[in-house]
């Protein structure tokens with residue numbers, strides 16, 4: 093079994109419940125969505141990077157003495173045919189067997205069973221992510237999200253661009269089984285420090301009103317939009 097990987101890098105988790113935790117990032121090639129503000133467009137192409145055997149991926153991860161691994165993308169769950177990536181479950185099992193804590197970053201558009209996943213980090217895409225010519229692309233399906241939430245330890249990260257986005261967040265959450273507010277994170281839409289600085293107070297205010305968590309973006313504060321950090 094193989095998977096295409098665009099890059100490996102060792103950094104700090106920049107977002108979510110594990111912010112600040114040293115982690116090895118495995119950026120899987122390919123994403124069927126085209127988010128307007130995506131900061132990893134170089135990973136959209138399913139032919140990007142290199143095809144690697146699962147054992148090679150685990151070996152590469154093992155170059156760093158680090159207990160946390162983050163499978164990111166691209167979109168780690170979804171293959172080029174829009175079906176589940178066949179090698180993904182096997183990769184997660186090998187990483188667990190190597191003693192790793194496994195986080196998967198996903199938009200949550202597919203349910204995938206049998207993953208050895210310690211944290212399913214789901215970022216459902218709001219309408220602020222869509223390009224004008226494709227307004228429905230990647231819109232969350234409550235039934236799929238409900239299955240992911242029921243199956244795995246999870247966090248829900250929402251990218252907030254303007255105050256009105258919170259209405260979409262709340263109506264989506266209304267369609268899901270109850271989610272612990274501590275697992276719902278609101279994250280300013282930003283690719284640079286300046287954007288993060290500008291939008292953070294607005295998102296902080298939404299957190300104060302709703303009780304959801306503010307999701308800082310440590311990597312942007314540290315490295316702005318530098319790749320592979």
Ligand code: SF4
Nearest residue numbers: 123125126127130166
């Ligand atoms: S789902 Fe993630 S990788 Fe894919 S386009 Fe959106 S932000 Fe980029």
